[in-house]
Each structure stands twice: as C-alpha cells, then as structure tokens.
Amino acid sequence: MxxxxxxxxxxxxxxxxxxxxxxxxxxxxxxxxxxxxxxxxxxxxxxxxxxxxxxxxxxxxxxxxxxxxxxxxxxxxxxxxxxxxxxxYPRQPERRARVDEYTAWHHTNTRPHAAKVFILEVLLPAQSGSLVDEARLNRALSDLDDTLDKLESMFLRRQPFLCGDDITVADLLAACELTQPLGGGRDVLKERPQLQRWRSRVQSAVGEAFDKAHGVLYALRDRRRARL
Structure with a gap:
C-alpha cells in the first residue's frame, strides 16, 4: 500500500x-x-x-x-x-484492454441510457411537479433495452463478469448505473435472468460495500413507495 x-x-x-x-x-x-x-x-x-x-x-x-x-x-x-x-484493473495488456473496451463503451451506452430512465421517472417530476412523460420514458426504456441486449451478447456471453472471470472496475460502473432506476422503484433487469445473475455475482464479490454505497438510493425508493 x-x-x-x-x-x-x-x-x-x-x-x-x-x-x-x-x-x-x-x-x-x-x-x-x-x-x-x-x-x-x-x-x-x-x-x-x-x-x-x-x-x-x-x-x-x-x-x-x-x-x-x-x-x-x-x-x-x-x-x-x-x-x-x-x-x-489487470496489468496483463489484453485483459486490461478488455476493461478499457467496456469503460469506453459505457459512457455512451449504459450510463446515459440507464440514467435517462431515472431522470425521466424521478428527477424531472420531482423538480417540476409534473407527471412522467410516458412517451419519452418508453423511448428511453427502448434505448436501454438495446444496451442490455449488447451487455448480454457482447460483454457477458459465456463469462461471469463483463471483462472475464473476475470482477473489475467495469462491473462496478455498470452495476451502479443499472441499479439507479431502482430509485424510482424500477428494476430494469427484472426480465433479464442473465444480467440478474451477473448483478448477484457483483454484489457477492463486493459484499456489504454494495448496499452501503446504495443506502441513499434505497431510501429514496422507500420514500417513493410510502407515498404511493
């Protein structure tokens, strides 16, 4: 150290x-x-x-x-x-490149598409007092579905984590993004068993650190549920 x-x-x-x-x-x-x-x-x-x-x-x-x-x-x-x-973040060049490959892709795919669902469903209505724009939300969910398809077919394929057999910083970035819509009570992986298993592996790998980091988001979800 x-x-x-x-x-x-x-x-x-x-x-x-x-x-x-x-x-x-x-x-x-x-x-x-x-x-x-x-x-x-x-x-x-x-x-x-x-x-x-x-x-x-x-x-x-x-x-x-x-x-x-x-x-x-x-x-x-x-x-x-x-x-x-x-x-x-592996030192071996090919393994490190796989992490870099995902993180480069992440910022124009997983991040904006998952974040947009949360913004449209939670942030904008909270800030403006207006109802959720269902048409925009449905388009955002469709874009996110395309991203989830690629996560399954390109990155996970037959491996347990996004970049290989063990967890990397890429998995942290992706898991935190895909958990964000839970703040509005939406589990975007609900119909995605492959991605659900991946998320469970990430949570198991990091232990209580995952829930500790997400405590504020879970509290937001619970407050919204209480108001419904």
Missing amino acids: ATGRLVEVYLDLLSQPCRAVHILLTCTKIPHRVRTMALRKGEHRTLDFTKLNPMQKVPVMVDDGFVLTESDAILKYLATKYDVPEHW
Missing part, C-alpha cells in the same frame, strides 16, 4: 459513478476520507469546490495534492497506484 495522506474523495452517493468509487475504496481498504457533497443543495457550485473542479461535478479525488475529476480515471488510478488485487 502506498503511504502518505488519506485519499480524499468528494462524493454524492445518489450519483452512480460516486458509488462505484466508494465501493472500490471500501472493498480494497484504501485509506480514504469521504467529503460528502449534496448536489441537490448546490454544494458543487460553491466557490471552493469550483476551484477544485471547474466542471462542478463529482466524483473528485485528491491524493496528496493530485486532483482527478473523472470516475473512470479515478477508479483506474486507485487500482494502479495502490496495492489492491490485480483483478480490479
């Missing part, structure tokens, strides 16, 4: 990428300190945080003065710098 100050991470656990970073830090026991950010309160727009990250987004990592602002880069940096099990 590299020595030095605690790694500081600025996180809002309602954010999918923030949860992925949180899970990795918890599972690997990298010494760290969480600086909790509430995006809904505009804490990412303060002057101090804007100096740290002019893009005003989380997660942000500060490691002994080194600032990093993108979840994919943060996960790979942590897995590379610190003495964590190699499976998280």
Whole structure:
C-alpha cells in the first residue's frame, strides 16, 4: 500500500459513478476520507469546490495534492497506484484492454441510457411537479433495452463478469448505473435472468460495500413507495 495522506474523495452517493468509487475504496481498504457533497443543495457550485473542479461535478479525488475529476480515471488510478488485487484493473495488456473496451463503451451506452430512465421517472417530476412523460420514458426504456441486449451478447456471453472471470472496475460502473432506476422503484433487469445473475455475482464479490454505497438510493425508493 502506498503511504502518505488519506485519499480524499468528494462524493454524492445518489450519483452512480460516486458509488462505484466508494465501493472500490471500501472493498480494497484504501485509506480514504469521504467529503460528502449534496448536489441537490448546490454544494458543487460553491466557490471552493469550483476551484477544485471547474466542471462542478463529482466524483473528485485528491491524493496528496493530485486532483482527478473523472470516475473512470479515478477508479483506474486507485487500482494502479495502490496495492489492491490485480483483478480490479489487470496489468496483463489484453485483459486490461478488455476493461478499457467496456469503460469506453459505457459512457455512451449504459450510463446515459440507464440514467435517462431515472431522470425521466424521478428527477424531472420531482423538480417540476409534473407527471412522467410516458412517451419519452418508453423511448428511453427502448434505448436501454438495446444496451442490455449488447451487455448480454457482447460483454457477458459465456463469462461471469463483463471483462472475464473476475470482477473489475467495469462491473462496478455498470452495476451502479443499472441499479439507479431502482430509485424510482424500477428494476430494469427484472426480465433479464442473465444480467440478474451477473448483478448477484457483483454484489457477492463486493459484499456489504454494495448496499452501503446504495443506502441513499434505497431510501429514496422507500420514500417513493410510502407515498404511493
């Protein structure tokens, strides 16, 4: 384990990428300190945080003065710098390339399509007080279905995890995204047994770190259920 100050991470656990970073830090026991950010309160727009990250987004990592602002880069940096099990981000070139292949694809497929379902079903109605736009939601669900098809046929195929026989940072990013619609009470993997088994393997691999990171999202789901 590299020595030095605690790694500081600025996180809002309602954010999918923030949860992925949180899970990795918890599972690997990298010494760290969480600086909790509430995006809904505009804490990412303060002057101090804007100096740290002019893009005003989380997660942000500060490691002994080194600032990093993108979840994919943060996960790979942590897995590379610190003495964590190699499976998280393999050193062998072909295996590492498989992780990079998924994470490159993730940001224009799994992430936007799963997030859009949550935005249309939860965030926009909460912010505007309007009803869910069912037509837009159905289109978003259709786009997400296409992504789920590819996850099954291209990435999982006959292997237990997205990039091979063991869990990697790619699985964390994907699992956190695909759990996000649960905040609105929607399990997008309900009719997908292959992906359900994959999600169960991810949860088993990281243990209580998964539910700990998702506690805020589960609470949101439960509050919505109580109002129905």
